[in-house]
Amino acid sequence: MTDVAASPPGMLAAAWLVARKDLAIEFRTRTAFLSALVFALLGVTIFYFAWDATAVAASDLAPGVLWVIFTFAGLLGLQRSFGSELADRAVDGLLGAPISRESIYLGKALANLVFVSGILAVTIPAVVLFYNLPFGTGIAALAGIAALAAVGLVAVGTLFSAMAVNTRMAELLLPMLSLPFFVPVVMAAAQSSARLMAGRPVAEAWPWLRILVAFDIVFVTACTLAFPFTLDE
Amino acid sequence: MTSGQPSAPLTIPPQRDPLLGVALLGIAAVYVRALAFTPIEARQGAAQKIMYVHATSAFIALYVAFVLMAIASALYLWLKDEKLDRVAESAAEVGLCFTTVVLATGPIWGKTIWGAWWTWDARLTATLFLWFIIIAYLLLRGAVEERGRRARYSAVLGILASFLVPFIHLSVYLFRTLHPMPILLKPSAPSLPNEMLVTFLFSFAAFTLLFIALLRARYRMATLRDYLADREQERA
Numbered sequence: 001m002t003d004v005a006a007s008p009p010g011m012l013a014a015a016w017l018v019a020r021k022d023l024a025i026e027f028r029t030r031t032a033f034l035s036a037l038v039f040a041l042l043g044v045t046i047f048y049f050a051w052d053a054t055a056v057a058a059s060d061l062a063p064g065v066l067w068v069i070f071t072f073a074g075l076l077g078l079q080r081s082f083g084s085e086l087a088d089r090a091v092d093g094l095l096g097a098p099i100s101r102e103s104i105y106l107g108k109a110l111a112n113l114v115f116v117s118g119i120l121a122v123t124i125p126a127v128v129l130f131y132n133l134p135f136g137t138g139i140a141a142l143a144g145i146a147a148l149a150a151v152g153l154v155a156v157g158t159l160f161s162a163m164a165v166n167t168r169m170a171e172l173l174l175p176m177l178s179l180p181f182f183v184p185v186v187m188a189a190a191q192s193s194a195r196l197m198a199g200r201p202v203a204e205a206w207p208w209l210r211i212l213v214a215f216d217i218v219f220v221t222a223c224t225l226a227f228p229f230t231l232d233e
Numbered sequence: 234m235t236s237g238q239p240s241a242p243l244t245i246p247p248q249r250d251p252l253l254g255v256a257l258l259g260i261a262a263v264y265v266r267a268l269a270f271t272p273i274e275a276r277q278g279a280a281q282k283i284m285y286v287h288a289t290s291a292f293i294a295l296y297v298a299f300v301l302m303a304i305a306s307a308l309y310l311w312l313k314d315e316k317l318d319r320v321a322e323s324a325a326e327v328g329l330c331f332t333t334v335v336l337a338t339g340p341i342w343g344k345t346i347w348g349a350w351w352t353w354d355a356r357l358t359a360t361l362f363l364w365f366i367i368i369a370y371l372l373l374r375g376a377v378e379e380r381g382r383r384a385r386y387s388a389v390l391g392i393l394a395s396f397l398v399p400f401i402h403l404s405v406y407l408f409r410t411l412h413p414m415p416i417l418l419k420p421s422a423p424s425l426p427n428e429m430l431v432t433f434l435f436s437f438a439a440f441t442l443l444f445i446a447l448l449r450a451r452y453r454m455a456t457l458r459d460y461l462a463d464r465e466q467e468r469a
Binding site for chain 2: 167177181182188215229
């Protein structure tokens, strides 16, 4: 075990260390997570009153609401991802560590993935409850779609968080940069989950799932490679 | 204007680009030809004439300006040459103008032919989001002070945006589509009557010249701005 401590960790091990650091900070304060969670739940309830419930069935509304809320709540978490490195230039500590830039990105993204998954884990049951969806239909499939969507969202959002935090209007710029990139994710997630929640066969949702998977592969790769360029030497 | 250090006054000769004049004359000529010497389309009537602005601008915005921005961005990250950053910046800004023209002329045409100003069709949506991304790109540039960092950030966004547009197109295509398929760039022969095709190609040449002229003017402005910034820094 002493050898491990002496030599720098491998890429994935280093990413895990970065993620654990971020999650430990989040777990001890819990402010960002609780705010994002309450925000998501408020969103779910407000959206219910934005439509005429007698004209549009709640079950038709639910997938759209879920993914829109998820996107905005995710942005709240992503904002904090690199925002927390600003104080006392904590980011210098990360950059000085004997780990690759790519593993910093993967670690940050992993922590964000846990963050948004945690939000989804509460928001999905809340949507099922408030919109009176038949519980049990395609919940497993929905969880799978949620995981795929979360990966794509976090991949792009983490990169833009690193960039936006060093600009003059970070709070505004992150949504402006990220939202166009969330469009295919939200569209594919909403379309495929709508079909599955309506009890349609998986084959009908398949073209959308393929888009989600392709998006994840392309953007996780591209953002991992692009991330080192967002750091100051 | 208090006790500033005396320094050689900076004079920048105004540059008149003859290409800009040629381009503007060409566009005027295209419209004379389109309105007076090109036959009226049988089913769409006079409304079809907007094609000579709409389709050419769309082609230049998407396949020239946006592609140039993406390529210049990628090359910048590789070669770290400030000139490439300025090319990307200029292409984005001029491309924004062309995309705005596309988005402004499209609804006018669409209302007459489809009966709706807007529809969430694959091409329309992709163009709209392209427009949003270019605006975000320019805002990002405005929000980063340090020049090297600004160039790196915007290059990263420029490259990622080029990956995104096909995804948006594909997802909306699965949704539904209404926009006509390409009539010019397709494997078989273009399905335009000869006179219309000539007007179209003429229009395409004129708008391409306009793009080049505007790009040059914008590039020159970026060069001067960076030069002035360097000069200021040296004096400080």
